[in-house]
Amino acid sequence: MQxxxxxxxxxxxxxxALALVSKITSRGAWIAFADSIRAMDVIPRAMTPAAAVVTAAGEAGVIVLAAVPVRWAGSAAFVLASLLLGCLTVAVVMVVRRGAAVPCRCFGATETTMGMPHVVRNLILAGTALLGLAASFVGGSFDPLFTAVVALFGAVLGLLMARWDDLYSLLGTS
Structure with missing residues (x-):
């Protein structure tokens, strides 16, 4: 389990990390992200700037906590990721049910509107966080080489999840 x-x-x-970098690399990227939160219309408009900051801070928190090689930090990262993904998933479901054409700005500028594929991606990520949380409570020893291979595998899967929209359209299921 470790x-x-x-x-x-x-x-x-x-x-x-990819999500955060895509939001903070430029003023334009940040404004586009905040505008997408406003366009989702799931919180009062006046709270949009605060929601953008809280989202970015939460993403940064997950990054830092996940990188700290102690059990409690991993557990905290998984809890924080689950909370962020849960909130985002509920918001995306609300947008999809309303039929609004809001671009997904999770990983930067895109014209792909939020839809059920985004809900599926977020549920997979939330499931990963919950599975990781359960695993974080199990002790055990680590083989350094196998740990590196497993970490690389997880990072590659993370890259694929970040390119979910492209993979979804490539499979022709749009």
Missing amino acids: YVDVAARALLLTVF
Whole structure:
């Protein structure tokens, strides 16, 4: 189970790092992200700037906690990731049910509107966080080489999750 913890940390660290970087690399990226929160229309408009900051801070928190190689930090990263993903999933479901055409700005500028594929992606990530949380409570020893392989595997899966929209359209299921 300890390797599940490692893989889940690497996956979530990669996903949240890519998401955060896409939001803070430029003023334009930040404004587009905040505008997408406003367009989702799931919170009062006046709370949009605060929601953007809280989201980015939460993503940064997941990144830092997931990178700290102690059990409590991993557990905290998984809890924080689950909370963020839960809130985001509820918001995306509300947007989809309303039929609003809001672009997904999770990983930067895109014209892909939020839809059920985004809900599925978020549920997979939330499931990963919960599985990682369960694994973080199981002790055990680590083989350094296998740990590195598992971490790399988790990071590659994180890259694939970040490119979910592209993978979904590539499979022709749009």
